[in-house]
Amino acid sequence: MSAQQDALLAHLPADAPELALAGQPDTTPDVVDGMAYAKLYGEPLFKLPTDLYIPPDALEVFLEAFQGPLDLLLYLIRKQNFNILDIPMAQVTRQYLDYVDQIRVRNLELAAEYLLMAAMLIEIKSRMLLPVKKADTGEEAEDPRAELVRRLLEYEQMKVAAQELDALPQLGRDYVRAQIYIEQNVVTRWPEVSMSELQAVWADILKRAKLTAHHTISREELSVREHMTGILRRLQSARFVEFADLFDPSRGVPVVIVNFIALLELAKETLIEITQAEAFAPIYVRLAYSPT
Known part of the structure; x- marks a missing residue:
């Protein structure tokens, strides 16, 4: 199709049929099946206009193909x-x-x-x-x-x-950036912990607790007079009592010391006697002999 035909079609609607080639007779029927073959500004067109004006510039094509x-x-x-x-x-x-x-x-x-x-x-x-x-x-x-x-x-x-x-690939021309929607209300899944791991952690906590524990000394009131009375009562039921039997180590060091002090007080007041048969022989304690 020539440039002149292109310019002619430019003045017709898009649904108009192609025109006859230049220099050839127009064989387009005036009416196609009793209907207009084109519409011009909404009006039916049954015949091509004879006074159609085409500007000379419309038939010229100029392509600016160079950048300078x-x-x-x-x-x-x-x-x-x-x-x-x-x-x-x-x-x-x-x-x-x-x-x-x-x-x-x-x-x-x-x-x-x-x-x-x-x-x-x-x-x-x-x-x-x-x-x-x-x-x-x-x-x-x-x-x-x-x-x-x-x-x-x-x-x-x-x-x-x-x-x-x-x-090179360009964003928006050759490819598009993928976008996904991430649901924010996601349930957090915590890692599972085995029983052996819990035991190991608990043992480590106890070990550190012992290293940082404070030694508390409590005050205990002990009476020398009460221990003196207890020793005299025990000697009354036995004639001789071995020295070591008068002490109870299970009650602790403080009680043993107070009991030893009470024993020395009784010996000082000559209420008891501490005897030994020979050197390196067992030591015995008895009530002091008092003549009637």
Whole structure:
């Protein structure tokens, strides 16, 4: 379908049928099965209008496929397999100016940037027509195309890098971030504890409790007079009592000491006698002998 037909269909609703090709007779019926074949602004259309006006600009298609003058130059060079280090300036400049002439007619603001590059190409072409002069140092002068080649190579590197970056997966374009909903009211599951672990912990607690326990000394009141009376009562029922039998170690050291003091008091008051048959023989205690 030609551009003229596209422009014609643009003035009709989306449900209108395709028009006849340009230069061919219109075979579209005025009425299809007794019904209109199109609607224009809600009204049925039974026949194509004869006074349909199509602006000249509607039949022209312009694609701005280049990102700037360097992009256009690089396209012209790569399309024709030119050596970028040895650019044929005449051919490239001619093709470049043809493109600039097309965009200058329709978009002067867009053509301004391209015109600047066109002036640079014409300058390079003019400098190449002049005789080559050597520099003051005796070396050959730099190629007028050197600066343009450097800019083209840098632009090509940046363009390739941009294409590689664009090929990487991008969020929202190539993939979406997965999102899940986590229920907050989750029952906490505590780890299970075995009986052996509880026993080990309890034994450790008891061990630390013993190490930090305080020794409390309680005060106990003991009467020497009561122990003296108890010794005299015991000696009255026996004639001789061995010295060691008068003490009860199970009652504790304090009681044994008080009992020994009571025994010494009774001996001091001559109420008892402490006797021994011979050296290293057992010691006996008895009541003191008093003559009648």
